[in-house]
């Protein structure tokens with residue numbers, strides 16, 4: 122059977138894969154994007170059930186490859202503030218624009234808005250070739266990796282980037298093990314109309330079974346719900362009548378925004394933590410959920426994936442063609458740049474989930490004290506929010522605020 126060739130193959134056309142391909146193309150690289158899905162996901166009416174809280178750092182990455190302006194702006198909600206509290210005590214932690222340098226803290230973007238914008242930009246990008254195929258196996262040699270695509274010709278690539286999601290077949294094919302933990306929780310998502318306006322504030326209430334988040338949608342009184350709870354309660358919430366769900370939600374939200382007036386259908390996701398032991402092996406690197414799956418309580422999974430995309434695009438985009446012939450050291454540098462920060466987020470979200478599950482009185486007292494202290498300590502608050510907004514840490518150049526956010530230019 123005939124064989125086609127490419128410099129860089131990106132396997133997986135989810136948001137992380139498409140953004141990785143666009144960033145590489147922006148840096149002047151030729152890329153083949155391989156995905157088994159060819160259709161756009163349908164948009165839910167009036168809002169997608171799946172939406173992502175994206176940080177200002179992610180916005181900069183999307184802007185860098187021309188995606189942010191391609192999004193339908195009227196469908197994006199901005200977070201003007203954030204409130205976090207413990208269902209077991211009255212202590213709260215509040216962030217406002219002032220603690221974030223007078224900027225929005227995050228943006229809520231629907232999945233279909235992001236994917237449609239990616240498809241539009243990809244259609245304009247001559248350096249990216251789309252290949253509708255499923256990778257069924259790989260063969261690695263000293264010169265390249267051969268992707269076996271079923272009844273299509275094999276594809277040979279100097280570098281293969283696995284952006285194929287949390288169950289990453291490519292990770293398994295490359296023989297990369299991962300550490301994992303089943304949270305025995307499910308996240309239920311829905312969009313609801315509340316009695317009171319949200320005021321642009323993202324709210325999160327920590328219950329022993331898991332956190333409940335109400336995130337502002339672009340209209341004044343609609344919010345996106347992410348309710349993490351036991352698998353049993355979640356399945357009930359997914360399947361029960363709308364009225365029963367509205368009542369349950371009003372109860373677990375402690376009627377924050379009054380009554381729940383209407384609800385969409387619900388969708389549930391089993392929650393795991395997973396971290397690949399290595400992000401790179403030979404000519405293959407893992408990017409996004411294929412490398413790490415984090416608890417959604419901090420809304421960081423896709424943000425981390427976009428930072429990975431920016432980091433790998435900087436390594437491969439800035440390299441000479443000669444360096445790409447043997448990319449192992451570039452991929453190892455990418456792995457070093459990203460693994461520590463991702464591990465820190467995996468650990469923080471994991472610890473928060475465990476801490477708020479505890480019901481002992483001394484622990485509740487400590488949580489109350491902790492939240493109250495942080496709330497009054499402005500410098501610490503600014504640090505925390507800067508971390509959550511993707512403004513601090515060892516960030517890829519294109520994710521940084523300020524003049525260093527310049528276009529990638531090849532060295533030679």
Ligand SMILES: Cc1cc2nc3c(=O)[nH]c(=O)nc-3n(C[C@H](O)[C@H](O)[C@H](O)COP(=O)(O)OP(=O)(O)OC[C@H]3O[C@@H](n4cnc5c(N)ncnc54)[C@H](O)[C@@H]3O)c2cc1C
Nearest residue numbers: 133135136137157174256285286409410420421422423424
């Ligand atoms: C309830 C919930 C809420 C969340 N909220 C947020 C949030 O607010 N903010 C945030 O940043 N993150 C959030 N996340 C995390 C976020 O959803 C993920 O991190 C993100 O969707 C991962 O994107 P990805 O492109 O890496 O993977 P995916 O979207 O899974 O894409 C993988 C792609 O690979 C393709 N593929 C798989 N196998 C093959 C193969 N063999 N050959 C070819 N193609 C293949 C698939 O078709 C798919 O298109 C949330 C997660 C959950 C569960």
